[in-house]
Amino acid sequence: MKLPIGFQAAGVRAGIKPSGKPDLALLVGEGPLAWALASTENLVRAPCVVRNRARAASDQPVRALLVNAGNANCATGDVGVWDNEDMAAAAASGLKLERPQDVLTGSTGVIGRRLPLDAVKRGVPLAVAALSDEVAPFAEAILTTDLVPKTIEVRLHGGARVVGVAKGSGMIHPNMATMFAFVLTDAIVEQSWLRATWARIVRRTFNQLTVDGDTSTNDMAIVLASNRLRAEADEVAAALESVAADLARAIARDGEGATSLLTVKVRGGRNEADAMAAAKGVAASSLVKAAVHGRDPNWGRILSSVGQSGAVADLGAVTVMVQGTEVYRGQPLEFDAAELSQAMRSPDVLVEVDLAAGAAEGEAWGCDLSADYVKINALYTT
C-alpha cells in the first residue's frame, strides 16, 4: 500500500525492543500538514500525549511524526518529559526541520522505564535514510504485541485517498493496551474543518471500541492531511470515518486473547448518545464477552448490560438479535439454541438491540473474553 501524495514514511530497527524487531517509525510531510488529535482521557498521560495536546492547542500545522514502540515513556518522572522533547529534536535535526515543535511524538510499550534515548537517536538517521512512499514499514514498526499490522485504504473520486494505520491492543511488559491510530489523506481540507470532523468521527469510532475497559496512558488517534488533491468535504469525512471504523474493528479483532470480533448495533434510541452508550455497554460487559466466547446467545446478559448503560428503552418492546436471530422481543422468544450457538462459532459475532424508544442508532466493537486474556495478563510476574 502506498502513502497518500505528500507523505513519506519509514520503519526501522533502533534497538528499543529487546526482540530486535522494528521499533522506530517516522512519518514526514513534504510540506505543512493539517492535523487533528484525539487522545486518552486518562488523567495519567505520557509526555508524548501531553506534548501533542499542547501542540494541538495552537492552530499550527506540523511536518512530521516520530513513534517508537517498546517503551511508553510514561510514569518516568521529569526526565521522561525531557526525553520526549529530545526525541522530537532528534527527528527535527535528522529531517533538517528548524522547529522541533513541528514534530509530533508517540511512544508505546513498557511503562515506568526510561526511554533508551541513545537508541532513538541512532535510529532517526536510519529512518530518514529509509523514507519511502510505502505504508508497510511504518505500520510494522509501531506494533507491540499485536498479532498483525493494521492498515486500510479508501479512494475518493478525483484521486485523493485516505490511508489508516493502527496498533493495539497488545501489551508489553509490564503493560497496558495502548492504541495508536494514524489516518493520512492527500485531500485538501481546512484545518478547522478537520478538527471538528475528527472529534465527531473519533467519538463514533475509536471511542466506541472496547477491549477490556482499561484506557491507556498513551492512546492517541491522529489525522494528518497533505492538502494536495481536491475532494468533496462530505466524501472526505465519510472516508475518514470508514477508515477509522475499520481500524477500530481491526484493533478489537486483535484484542488480547480474542477469537471473535463482537459488533453491537443498537437502533431505536431516544438519541444518538443513548444508542452509542447502550452499544458500548453491551460490548464492554465482561459477562456478555464471556458468553460470546462460550458461543452462548445469552440475551439476559445483553439486556442487563443495556439496562446498566442508562439508555432509555421501552422494556416491553425491546428486541435482541444474535447473529440475525431474534431471541427477545419484550419477553424471551423460542429459538434453536444449538443452531444459534453453532452460528456464533464465527470470527464475527453480531448483536443487535432495538431500544424501541426512538430512531437513533449507535454501534460499538469489542471482542470475546477468553481464558487466554487472563493468561496474557496474569501468568506473568514483574
Add this chain to the structure above:
Amino acid sequence: MKLPIGFQAAGVRAGIKPSGKPDLALLVGEGPLAWALASTENLVRAPCVVRNRARAASDQPVRALLVNAGNANCATGDVGVWDNEDMAAAAASGLKLERPQDVLTGSTGVIGRRLPLDAVKRGVPLAVAALSDEVAPFAEAILTTDLVPKTIEVRLHGGARVVGVAKGSGMIHPNMATMFAFVLTDAIVEQSWLRATWARIVRRTFNQLTVDGDTSTNDMAIVLASNRLRAEADEVAAALESVAADLARAIARDGEGATSLLTVKVRGGRNEADAMAAAKGVAASSLVKAAVHGRDPNWGRILSSVGQSGAVADLGAVTVMVQGTEVYRGQPLEFDAAELSQAMRSPDVLVEVDLAAGAAEGEAWGCDLSADYVKINALYTT
C-alpha cells in the same frame, strides 16, 4: 447465630432449584419493622425490585420478607409482575397478615423463565412451620452458586445486635451475579434516620464492591429493625456499616473464580467522592485484577486505573503500595519483585494509593480475574 430479638426466619426446600437444595427463605417481624432499601441502578429491574422500591416510597413499616432462589423472575413480561404479587400474597396468607403489601419480596436465579409459583405456594406453609430464631436456614436458602453462606454479627453496648446475611456473586443458568444483603437489628431506630443512614452506608460499602462490573437486575440491600433495645445512634450506624462492609468483602471473596479478596484503600483524595472513585476504579480494572491473579505488583496498571477514574491526583507525589511495600512514589521505586510477588500469594491482597491531593479516604473491594471466571461464564451454552 441467632436472629436479633423480634425476628423469626426459616429456609426450606420448595422445589424451585433443580438441585433440590433449600430455595425459599422467609423472614418475619413479630411486630412492624422499620426498614430501608437500596437497589440496583440497572434500568432493567425485576418485579421484586420494582415492587419493593414502590413500597419504600411510602413511609410504612413492613412485617415480612419472602425470598426465593433458583429463579430471578426477571424479563418475564407482565406475568412476572403478577407472579411477584402472588408470591407476596402467599406469604401474607401463610403468616395471617391482612396486607400483602406488608411483605417484601426478593428473587434470584435464572432470568427469563417463569417463576414456578406452585412451588412457592407449596413452600410458604413449610417455611411458616419452620420459623425459628436461627439465621443459618435463611442464609442457606437465598444462595445460588455461592460457595459459602455469608453471615456476620455485631453486638452493641446494651445488648442490641446487628446481624447481616448476604448472597452473591454466584451465577445461575443463564445467569447474572445478583447480590442480596439483608441486615437486621433489634436496636430502636427512627425510620427516617434508618433511611438516611442506610443510603450513606450502602454508598460506602455495597456500592464500592465490584466483581465484574456488571450490575444485576435484581440487586438489593435491605436493612430491617425490630425496635426492641435501646442503643446509641452512632453505635448502631457504625455497627450497620461494619456489617455491610464485612458482607461486601465476603461477596467479593466469593466472586466467581476468585482466589483472593482485593482491598483497595485510597487516601489523600481531594474529597471522599474522588477517593472512592479511585479505589473502585482500581478494584474494577480487568488489567489490575488479572495482575493480582498473576501475583504481579503491577503499579503501572494501578496508576493507569487511578488516572482513568478521573480522581484528582498530584502525579509527581502519588504513592502506590502493594501488600505494604511502596512500589511507586512520583516515579518507580526499586523493590524486590520476587519477594513481593510471593507476598501476594495470599487470600488477601491489599493495594494502597495516596493521591497526594487532599485528606479524604475511600475504600473498595474486588477480587482477582482468573481463567476460572471465564470458564464459569463462557464454557456453557444455553
